[in-house]
Amino acid sequence: MALTSEGRVVCWGDNDYGQTTVPADVTGVVAIAAGGIHSVALTGAGRVICWGNGSFGQLAMPADMTGVVAIAAGALHSVALTREGRVVCWGDGSYDATTVPMDATGVVAIAAGDSYSMVLKSRPLNPLSVDTDGDGMWDGWGDTDGDGMTDGWELMHSLNPFVNDADEDPDGDGYSNLAEFLAGSDPQSAASVPLEAITLFSLFTPLEP
Numbered sequence: 001m002a003l004t005s006e007g008r009v010v011c012w013g014d015n016d017y018g019q020t021t022v023p024a025d026v027t028g029v030v031a032i033a034a035g036g037i038h039s040v041a042l043t044g045a046g047r048v049i050c051w052g053n054g055s056f057g058q059l060a061m062p063a064d065m066t067g068v069v070a071i072a073a074g075a076l077h078s079v080a081l082t083r084e085g086r087v088v089c090w091g092d093g094s095y096d097a098t099t100v101p102m103d104a105t106g107v108v109a110i111a112a113g114d115s116y117s118m119v120l121k122s123r124p125l126n127p128l129s130v131d132t133d134g135d136g137m138w139d140g141w142g143d144t145d146g147d148g149m150t151d152g153w154e155l156m157h158s159l160n161p162f163v164n165d166a167d168e169d170p171d172g173d174g175y176s177n178l179a180e181f182l183a184g185s186d187p188q189s190a191a192s193v194p195l196e197a198i199t200l201f202s203l204f205t206p207l208e209p
Contacts, residue, residue, distance in 0.1 A: 001034045009041055019052030026051075033112075036075035042068060048080055058091030069163050074112035081110045083163055084170075087119055106158045122155045149181040157187050 001020075002010045007028045011020035017037045026049050031042040038052030038059060046068045050059040056076040067083035077091030077098050085107045089098035095115045109120035142151045144161050151161035159165055159177060166178035173190040175183075186192035 001032045001039060003029055003032050007044070009039075011039060017053035021051070023049065023051050025049070031071055033071045033073035033078070035073035035078065035112075036114075038073065038076075038078070040071050040073045040078050042071045042080075046083075048078075050078060056092035060090055062088055062090055069160075070110055072110045072112040072117070074117065075114045077112065077115075077117070079110050079112045079117050081107055081119075083160070083165060083168070085122075085158070085160055087117075089117055108160055108162055122158060122160075148178050153181055159187065 004010065007030065009022045009026050009029050009032055011022055013020055015021060019035075019037055019039050022039075026041050026043075028043045028045065029041045030044045033040040035052070035058060038050055038054065041049045043049070046066065048061055048065065048068050048071060050061060052059070054060060058073075058076055058078050061078070061080075065080060065082070065088050068080045068088075069083050070081040072079040074091070074097055077089060077093070080088045082088065085105060087100045087104050087107055087110060089100055091098060092115070093099060097112075097115045097117055100117075104119050104121070106122040107119040108122055111118050143149065144151050145164045147164040147166040149159070149166060154161040154165075154177075157177075159168075159170075167176050169176055169187075171186075171188050171190040171192075175185070175187075177187045180187040180192075
């Protein structure tokens with residue numbers, strides 16, 4: 001499989017199961033993965049498309065899978081990573097290839113082998129002292145996804161430094177990740193809100209006698 005700069009998928013080789021016959025609606029693709037007898041593509045809109053042989057369920061994507069940012073394909077199974085860092089697997093579950101471990105959280109990358117899957121979790125190290133992308137800048141100061149938040153801060157708060165998640169609000173406190181970053185509050189704790197919000201609450205809340 002190959003992906004052109006225009007987002008077009010090109011396949012060649014063994015086509016016994018239609019795995020190299022790219023469907024007409026596969027456009028605007030940003031990532032591809034080749035399985036044993038099936039193919040997988042991810043569009044810029046986060047839509048996953050599978051084609052080829054689906055006898056092991058490797059084409060049957062879960063209905064609740066949304067916000068996909070990465071894909072992988074094993075011999076007879078498929079794997080996806082959502083914007084929230086959740087890993088989704090479907091297809092042949094031999095050797096527990098599609099059984100996602102409970103501790104597979106905070107995932108930033110995925111891969112699939114013949115009958116197994118693997119993930120890369122966010123670094124537990126102090127990101128202020130590492131250089132993940134080798135750009136000569138510590139992760140604490142770099143901004144790989146260009147969302148206005150440094151990689152180090154995102155890693156320390158279980159966010160994905162490879163995905164623009166500035167507008168997300170994981171703790172549901174009404175403040176986006178970017179707002180929490182700029183204010184120095186914790187985006188994963190509803191009890192930690194920007195100081196401005198606390199100040200306004202104090203000004204407009206009368207003291208009890």
